[in-house]
Amino acid sequence: MPIKAVLTDIEGTTSAVSFVFDVLFPFAARHLPAFVVEHAAVPEVAVQIEAVRVESGEADASIQRVVEILLGWIAEDRKATPLKALQGMVWEQGYKTGQLKGHVYPDAVEALRRWKQEGYELYVYSSGSIQAQKLIFGCSETGDMTPLFSGYFDTTSGPKREAASYERIAKVISVPADAILFLSDVVEELDAAQAAGMQTIGLARDGGELPGHETVASFAVIDLSRL
Known part of the structure; x- marks a missing residue:
């Protein structure tokens, strides 16, 4: 799908x-x-x-x-x-107070903005609290990125290494699991998302492979239209 x-x-x-x-x-x-x-x-x-x-x-x-x-x-x-x-x-x-500015890789900024313009819904799932997620994107070095996202999920949705957590998220956003792409740098998280039926791509920014998953070094090479 x-x-x-x-x-x-x-x-x-x-x-x-x-x-x-x-x-x-x-x-x-x-x-x-x-x-x-x-x-x-x-x-x-x-x-x-x-x-x-x-x-x-x-x-x-x-x-x-x-x-x-x-x-x-x-x-x-x-x-x-x-x-x-x-x-x-x-x-x-x-x-x-301006003591902190959220870091987001330039390739991620460009891809997320492009995907939003192309009509894809974007969500975040991190072990950091939803509040912390909104802060890192809302006060990023490139400005407020929060308008790009349709929702945020943290550990209140369940552990990131358990398939049930991803099943819950799919139900909440009302999108079939196999129509959701999950991006992460942790193979156990990718495994859990895959077990829940999601498509996956691993990020290995310093090179290498995340076994069992397509692995890239940058958002720039991810083509959603071919998945």
Whole structure:
């Protein structure tokens, strides 16, 4: 079936992994402790603090202990939903003050804009929170890219390495799985999307192959009309 929608990962796909690990994570690690302490009584923050207590199994954790848990999760790159939500809030402040600008590869910018003009629906699926996704594209180095996207998905839709997550996304966007192209740099994610019936292309920007999937080094060589 011809492609009708493109579902793309961010980290290592549209954007450099180094931006996340060398810029975003350190920024969050520096600013998150004070943010959590200062905003602990704010409802949306309080909900995430409680979620940290639940996920860590430390129901009585103090605010300071919650901060320690969060920093530990950052260090191990844990895909914890409350961590992602709080990181997103911290990053929002950074983007708003101009301390952060989202990195998106030029070839991804060009292709996404072209695909949108050609009538394809574009969606994002990343382990980062939906808020963080909107920030990286909304405050990108090339300007606001959010008008290109019809929707965003994160770990609340399920783990990225499980086929059921991709089946849920296909149902939500009301597009048959085999009419959706999923782009990622992680073979396990591509495998899961493929198992759900989606078409896949792997991004290996430094060369190499993602076994079992067509692999390219740039968005520029992806031709949706031939899939």
